[in-house]
Amino acid sequence: MNLTYHTVDLKLKHPFRISRSVTELKKNVIVRIDEGIGEAAPSRYYGENAETVIRCLEKVKGQLGDDPSQLESVLSNLDKNLSGDFSAKAAIDMALHDLVAKKLNIPVYQLLGLDGGVPLITSYTIGIDTTEKMKEKTRLAGEFLVYKVKVGVENDLEMVKAVREVTDAKIRVDANAGWSTEEALEKIDRLKEYGIEFVEQPIDPQDKAGLRRIKQEAGIPIIIDEQLMTSKDIPGFVGCCDGINIKLAKCGGIREALRMIHTARAHGLMVMLGCMIESSVGIAAAAQLGSLVDYLDLDGNLLVANDPFEGLKKERGKLYLSDLPGLGVTPRKS
Numbered sequence: 001m002n003l004t005y006h007t008v009d010l011k012l013k014h015p016f017r018i019s020r021s022v023t024e025l026k027k028n029v030i031v032r033i034d035e036g037i038g039e040a041a042p043s044r045y046y047g048e049n050a051e052t053v054i055r056c057l058e059k060v061k062g063q064l065g066d067d068p069s070q071l072e073s074v075l076s077n078l079d080k081n082l083s084g085d086f087s088a089k090a091a092i093d094m095a096l097h098d099l100v101a102k103k104l105n106i107p108v109y110q111l112l113g114l115d116g117g118v119p120l121i122t123s124y125t126i127g128i129d130t131t132e133k134m135k136e137k138t139r140l141a142g143e144f145l146v147y148k149v150k151v152g153v154e155n156d157l158e159m160v161k162a163v164r165e166v167t168d169a170k171i172r173v174d175a176n177a178g179w180s181t182e183e184a185l186e187k188i189d190r191l192k193e194y195g196i197e198f199v200e201q202p203i204d205p206q207d208k209a210g211l212r213r214i215k216q217e218a219g220i221p222i223i224i225d226e227q228l229m230t231s232k233d234i235p236g237f238v239g240c241c242d243g244i245n246i247k248l249a250k251c252g253g254i255r256e257a258l259r260m261i262h263t264a265r266a267h268g269l270m271v272m273l274g275c276m277i278e279s280s281v282g283i284a285a286a287a288q289l290g291s292l293v294d295y296l297d298l299d300g301n302l303l304v305a306n307d308p309f310e311g312l313k314k315e316r317g318k319l320y321l322s323d324l325p326g327l328g329v330t331p332r333k334s
């Protein structure tokens with residue numbers, strides 16, 4: 001199989017601020033394996049960038065063999081040759097799924113035995129900003145049924161209040177580890193008056209005792225994201241949360257995301273499917289698994305102004321998978 005790649009500069013519609021960082025431009029890597037396509041959305045937080053992705057691709061591009069249908073062995077071989085480097089692995093995993101499904105002339109969800117016909121309700125993320133800007137972003141976003149508000153800074157209660165003033169939709173919050181345990185308990189208590197659905201990553205993921213306490217006392221579901229990478233990490237968070245946030249770029253692709261979903265269910269955990277800032281390629285790949293999860297946060301492509309691809313339909317806050325073969329994405333016609 002022949003692997004090629006190129007980088008894409010995704011420009012954010014608004015600077016995307018979370019408790020620890022701000023992003024205006026995201027450099028991702030589009031990977032092609034024969035006619036299959038995938039996307040690496042590297043995360044600085046996990047020590048990755050476009051250069052580290054390219055180094056991985058160069059290292060493994062001659063080791064893919066010539067049979068894409070051998071997904072399990074090709075991908076476990078990759079795992080042996082790349083340590084970490086989850087977004088690079090995810091791009092190869094997506095491209096192989098796309099390639100095999102195209103060869104069979106079926107969508108990837110069908111290849112996986114999943115229902116592709118269910119409308120997928122996604123949240124739309126409102127990054128940290130002035131309260132006026134956050135209201136404006138919520139209004140401009142259009143008809144979403146759920147908003148995810150980034151918190152974890154001093155005035156976060158005012159920010160959520162501002163968003164609540166302009167929408168009746170559900171609101172979930174993500175503190176990206178920006179709170180201490182005491183602060184989290186106090187703020188969650190006050191946030192409840194705005195009808196919060198759940199809280200993502202209230203505190204440092206290493207602070208298991210703090211997480212356990214928050215889970216017991218907060219009275220609202222707690223979802224873990226940061227530092228929960230693959231299925232192997234799930235047992236360590238049991239008792240510390242009510243659910244986990246899976247991202248293809250964080251776990252290494254569709255194959256591992258499926259393992260994570262089943263592992264989470266075996267531990268009685270809820271499952272959220274999230275994303276990085278990425279184009280319709282990465283988002284469509286994650287959306288193939290949408291029918292299996294409780295919460296979707298697949299808005300990465302909607303936050304960028306220049307998505308080079310298309311393929312997912314969005315209507316009134318719901319995503320609809322394409323029934324084209326593979327991931328169903330094609331270069332955007334402009």
Ligand code: MG
Nearest residue numbers: 174200201225
């Ligand atoms: Mg998160």
